[in-house]
Amino acid sequence: MRRGLVVLAGLLVSASVYAQAPSPQERLKAIAADPVALRAAVDGGKKVTFFCANCHGEDGISKTPDVPNLAGQNPAYLLEQIRKFGSGERKDQFMQGLIKVLKDEERLQVVHYYASMPVAPSKANAALAAQGKELFGKLCVRCHGDKARGDELFPRLAGQKVPYLQTTIQRYRDGTGIRNNQLMAIATSTLKNEDVTAIANYLTQLP
Ligand code: HEC
Ligand code: HEC
Structure with missing residues (x-):
């Protein structure tokens, strides 16, 4: 009984902590809904991406065939893939190392920056x-x-x-x-x- 109460109290505490701290995806949406915050995130993101540009291109159009374009990609998807590199659920030797350097706030900025860039289609057969x-x-x-x-x-x-x-x-x-x-x-x-x-x-x- 007593143990049940302790567990219950623990659940309530973690539930209230969860309620107070919005998830990264929720914060991403909140930024998108506020034009001033979005502008600031895009500007900040451009600075953070200076070392991503070597591979992904300055404007998110990649320079190498095996590196994906990031321009115009959905920001929620980009953020989720960054999370996956961080947790090791998705594997790439460069990306897994690089992504650890980015702070939570910078991740939000970077994905809004790339999402805001225009897509550049390629020629095909x-x-x-x-x-x-x-x-x-x-x-x-x-x-x-x-x-x-x-x-x-x-x-x-x-x-x-x-x-x-x-x-x-x-x-x-x-x-x-x-x-x-x-x-x-x-x-x-x-x-x-x-x-x-x-x-x-x-x-x-x-x-
Ligand atoms: C050394 C080259 C290199 C650098 C520098 C680099 N990336 Fe990458 N990135 C890659 C490669 C290669 C992939 C594709 C991995 C795979 O095959 O799944 C990738 C994939 C990604 C993806 C997933 C895109 C998708 O469509 O699934 C994101 C997001 C990403 N990179 C963000 C970044 C950010 C942000 C930076 C800078 C902090 C960065 N990358 C720097 C090489 C690089
Ligand atoms: C039932 C839903 C569903 C269908 C049908 C589907 N996909 Fe996907 N696709 C997904 C999801 C979810 C992801 C993201 C998975 C992840 O996180 O790695 C994805 C990711 C991808 C990616 C990776 C993109 C990137 O940049 O990271 C490619 C490429 C892709 N799909 C191509 C295809 C093709 C081609 C087909 C048809 C043959 C297809 N998909 C059918 C759900 C689907």
Whole structure:
């Protein structure tokens, strides 16, 4: 009985602590809803990203084929991926180390900065893109959206680099442990490598 009370008191205390401290995702939304705070976050983010620019480009359009564009990506998605690198749920030797340097506040600024940058689609093979469009319509559209622009839970894929898309889609499919997501494992399970290439060609040229 006494023990039950102690446990109950503990739960109440942690519940009230939780209620007082908004989660990073909640704070991200609060900033987005306030134009002045958003402007300040974007400006602050630009400064923090000076060492991200080497790989992701100054404006979030990556300079290397295996590095993703961050420009125009949903800020909630970016923040969640940063969390995953930090916890080791997502693996990349550079990103896991780098992300530890960022303070919580800087993470919010960085993702708002990149989200505010314009997307730059790439050229694609037209025949492959047409094939990819059909596959995307069957297998991917219900989560990533008909323009592949995603939302808070599902990433934007439109305008992303072909090699990054190929590698990433194959990692989910092959269960390599580098990217883990049940929904993506199921969605990609029937794709051949040629299909993956076709889908990547379709996605990269979308604005
Ligand atoms: C040395 C190169 C390098 C630097 C510097 C770098 N990144 Fe990355 N970043 C990568 C690579 C490579 C990936 C893709 C990893 C993978 O294959 O999953 C990535 C992925 C990401 C992702 C996930 C994007 C997505 O679409 O899933 C985010 C967010 C990110 N980086 C943010 C940052 C931030 C913020 C900084 C600066 C603090 C930074 N990166 C610096 C190489 C780098
Ligand atoms: C049932 C919902 C669902 C379907 C269907 C789906 N996806 Fe996803 N996709 C997700 C989720 C959720 C994530 C984020 C997973 C994570 O955090 O790693 C994701 C992530 C991705 C990423 C990683 C993007 C990045 O920059 O990090 C790519 C690429 C991708 N999906 C491509 C596809 C393709 C191609 C298809 C169709 C063959 C597809 N998805 C179908 C839910 C879905």
